[in-house]
Amino acid sequence: MEAPLPYYRRVSGEQLQLSQTLQRRYDRLAIVRLLVFFAVVALLILAWSGGVWWGLTVTLVAVTALTWGVRAHLRIGKRADGARVQHELAEAEIRGLHHDFRDRPDGAQYSDATHPYATDLDLFGPYSLYQFLNRTVTAVGSRRLADQLLKPAPVEVADARRREALALVPDPDWCLEWRQHGADLHDKDAYAARLLEWVERPPVVTGRFAHLMRWAAVPLSLTGLWFCFTQEPWQLGLLFFVPAFLLLRRLSEPAAIEHAYTASAGRALAGYARLLAHLEDRYRPESPEAAPAITRLGYYVSQLDVRHNPFVFVLEITGLWSLHWLYRLDRWRTAHRHDLPRWLEELAEVDARVSWATLRFNRPEWTEAEFTEEPILEGEALGHPLLAPEVRVTNDIRLQTDGHIHLVTGSNMAGKSTWLRTVGLNLVLARAGGPVCARHLRTAALQVWTSMRTHDDLSESTSSFYAELKRLKAIIEAVSDPEQQVLFLLDEILKGTNSRDRHTGARALIRQLIRERGAGIIATHDLELAALENEDGPAGHRVENYAMEVQTRDGELTFDYKLHRGVSRSFNATALMARMGIQIDPEDIKLTHD
Structure with missing residues (x-):
C-alpha cells in the first residue's frame, strides 16, 4: 500500500491537472454553447418560415440536441469541481500529516464541562482530538463521531468498528471520493431531526x-x-x-x-x-x-x-x-417510514468510519489496542496523539487496575500533565474503536475519569476548590460503582487550599480510592505523598512512585519528558521565577530544598 505522503502528493497533482484541463474545456464550450444558441434561434426562424410541420420537426430536434448539450456541458463543470475538491482535500491531508489541522471543524458544540474526561483531555475545541480526527461531511456523522469519543463502547462494539474501518484503509480513493461528494453539503443537525419527525x-x-x-x-x-x-x-x-x-x-x-x-x-x-x-x-x-x-x-x-x-x-x-x-x-x-431512520443511521456510521479509516491510513505506525479481562493496563512507547512525531516523547506503562496508583512527581513543565493526557487519550481512542498512538497497548475495558482543570462557576457561586471537591466526589462514586472499571487521572489534587490541608486530604483520598479498588495516575508536586509507597496498611505496596525530571546545564533548563521509577529530586520553579525578575534569597532556596 502506498505511503500516505506520496499518495496525497500524487492525488493532489493529478487532480489539480485534471481540474485545470476540465475547467479550460468547460470555459471553451461555454462560448460554443452561446454561439450554438444564436445559431439555433436563426435556424428556428427559417424553419418556421417554411411551414408548421417543418418548424415543429426542427424545433423538436433542436430542443433535444440543446438539452443534451447543456447537460453534457454541466457534467464537465461538475467533474472539474470534483477534481478541484479532491486536490484541496489532498492538500489538507498533507498539511495534516505535518500536524497542521487548524482549518477543520473542532466540534466545540459537543463540549461538556460535566463530562468525565472531555474537557481535561481536550476532546473538542481548537487543537483537539476531534479536530485532529474529524473527516465527516454530514451533521449526523459529525455527531456520531463525537458520541464515539464521549461514550466508551463495549468491547464487542469497539472491535466491530475497528474491523469495519480497517476494511476501508486499503481504499483511500474511496474515502476521498466520499468526502468530495459531501464537500458542499453544509448540513445541520436540525435537517435530519426534522426529517425523522416528518416521516412519522x-x-x-x-x-x-x-x-x-x-x-x-x-x-x-x-x-x-x-x-x-x-x-x-x-x-x-x-x-x-x-x-x-x-x-x-x-x-x-x-x-x-x-x-x-x-x-x-x-x-x-x-x-x-x-x-x-x-x-x-x-x-x-x-x-x-x-x-x-x-x-x-x-x-x-x-x-x-x-x-x-x-x-x-x-x-x-x-x-x-x-x-x-x-x-x-x-x-x-x-x-x-421505516427505511429513512435506517438510511440516516447508516449514513452517520459510514461518515464516522471514514474518519477512523483515514486516521489509520495516515498513521500506519499506530497500532490496535488489545482488550483483556485481566485488571491490567500495559503499554509500550505510548505517545500523545496530538504531538507531531518528530517532537513526541513516548513512555511505557504497566499498572494493575484493581486498586493500584502511579504517583508521578516532578518539577514544573516536566511533562506530568501531558503524560496523564497521553494515557487518557489513548484509552479513549481504544474504547471508541480507533487505533492508539503506541507500539503496543493491552488494557481492560476502562472508563476514564479526570480531574485536571477546575474553574470557578459564577452562576452557582462556586469556587474552583469547591468545584474540584465536587469532581472528586463524582470520581469516588464512579470508582465505588461495581459496574464500572475506572481509571482516574488526577493532576495536583486539592490545589485550592493550604499545603497542610492539601497533604492531609490527598493522603486520605488516595487511601480511600485504594480501598475502593480504584486505579489511576496522580501527578503532584507534594513529594511527601511518595512515602505512601512503603507505608504499612491498605496503601502499602499499592502506590508506585514515578518521576519526570529536569536538568540544568549551563544555566539552561532541559527536559527529556521521560518517566523514571522513583521520586523527583529536581526543582525548577525558582529558576523560572528568577528569569522573570523575581529576586530570591539563596538561603530561601536552600531551606525549600532541604
Whole structure:
C-alpha cells in the first residue's frame, strides 16, 4: 500500500491537472454553447418560415440536441469541481500529516464541562482530538463521531468498528471520493431531526374528495375556461373552479406544515443521495434503493417549494399543484417510514468510519489496542496523539487496575500533565474503536475519569476548590460503582487550599480510592505523598512512585519528558521565577530544598 505522503502528493497533482484541463474545456464550450444558441434561434426562424410541420420537426430536434448539450456541458463543470475538491482535500491531508489541522471543524458544540474526561483531555475545541480526527461531511456523522469519543463502547462494539474501518484503509480513493461528494453539503443537525419527525407524521391528502380532485381538477378547469370564453353568462364558468379553491383552502395549513418540516432538509437531500449512491456502489446491496428514493424525496420537496412562486397560482387553481406533490410525499412517507431512520443511521456510521479509516491510513505506525479481562493496563512507547512525531516523547506503562496508583512527581513543565493526557487519550481512542498512538497497548475495558482543570462557576457561586471537591466526589462514586472499571487521572489534587490541608486530604483520598479498588495516575508536586509507597496498611505496596525530571546545564533548563521509577529530586520553579525578575534569597532556596 502506498505511503500516505506520496499518495496525497500524487492525488493532489493529478487532480489539480485534471481540474485545470476540465475547467479550460468547460470555459471553451461555454462560448460554443452561446454561439450554438444564436445559431439555433436563426435556424428556428427559417424553419418556421417554411411551414408548421417543418418548424415543429426542427424545433423538436433542436430542443433535444440543446438539452443534451447543456447537460453534457454541466457534467464537465461538475467533474472539474470534483477534481478541484479532491486536490484541496489532498492538500489538507498533507498539511495534516505535518500536524497542521487548524482549518477543520473542532466540534466545540459537543463540549461538556460535566463530562468525565472531555474537557481535561481536550476532546473538542481548537487543537483537539476531534479536530485532529474529524473527516465527516454530514451533521449526523459529525455527531456520531463525537458520541464515539464521549461514550466508551463495549468491547464487542469497539472491535466491530475497528474491523469495519480497517476494511476501508486499503481504499483511500474511496474515502476521498466520499468526502468530495459531501464537500458542499453544509448540513445541520436540525435537517435530519426534522426529517425523522416528518416521516412519522400522518398523511396529508385524505378523503375521497381530495383523491377525486387529483383527477378531476384539470377537466373541471378546462370546462370552466371553455364556459367563460364561449358561454353566457360567462361568470357561471367560475363555478367550475370552486372545488379546487375550497380544497386549496383546506390544504393551505397542512401544506405549510409539510413545507416547514422538509424545506430546510431538502437542501441536504441531494448530498445525502450522492453519499448513499457512493456507499451502494462499494457495498452493492441486493436492492440499492436508498439513493434513488432520497433523490425522489428531494425532487418532491423542491416541487412543493414552487408553491411559493406567485406565478404558480394559475397551476394551483387549475391543476392543484400542491395537492399532487403532497400526495407523492404521502406515498413516499408510507413506503419508506421505516427505511429513512435506517438510511440516516447508516449514513452517520459510514461518515464516522471514514474518519477512523483515514486516521489509520495516515498513521500506519499506530497500532490496535488489545482488550483483556485481566485488571491490567500495559503499554509500550505510548505517545500523545496530538504531538507531531518528530517532537513526541513516548513512555511505557504497566499498572494493575484493581486498586493500584502511579504517583508521578516532578518539577514544573516536566511533562506530568501531558503524560496523564497521553494515557487518557489513548484509552479513549481504544474504547471508541480507533487505533492508539503506541507500539503496543493491552488494557481492560476502562472508563476514564479526570480531574485536571477546575474553574470557578459564577452562576452557582462556586469556587474552583469547591468545584474540584465536587469532581472528586463524582470520581469516588464512579470508582465505588461495581459496574464500572475506572481509571482516574488526577493532576495536583486539592490545589485550592493550604499545603497542610492539601497533604492531609490527598493522603486520605488516595487511601480511600485504594480501598475502593480504584486505579489511576496522580501527578503532584507534594513529594511527601511518595512515602505512601512503603507505608504499612491498605496503601502499602499499592502506590508506585514515578518521576519526570529536569536538568540544568549551563544555566539552561532541559527536559527529556521521560518517566523514571522513583521520586523527583529536581526543582525548577525558582529558576523560572528568577528569569522573570523575581529576586530570591539563596538561603530561601536552600531551606525549600532541604
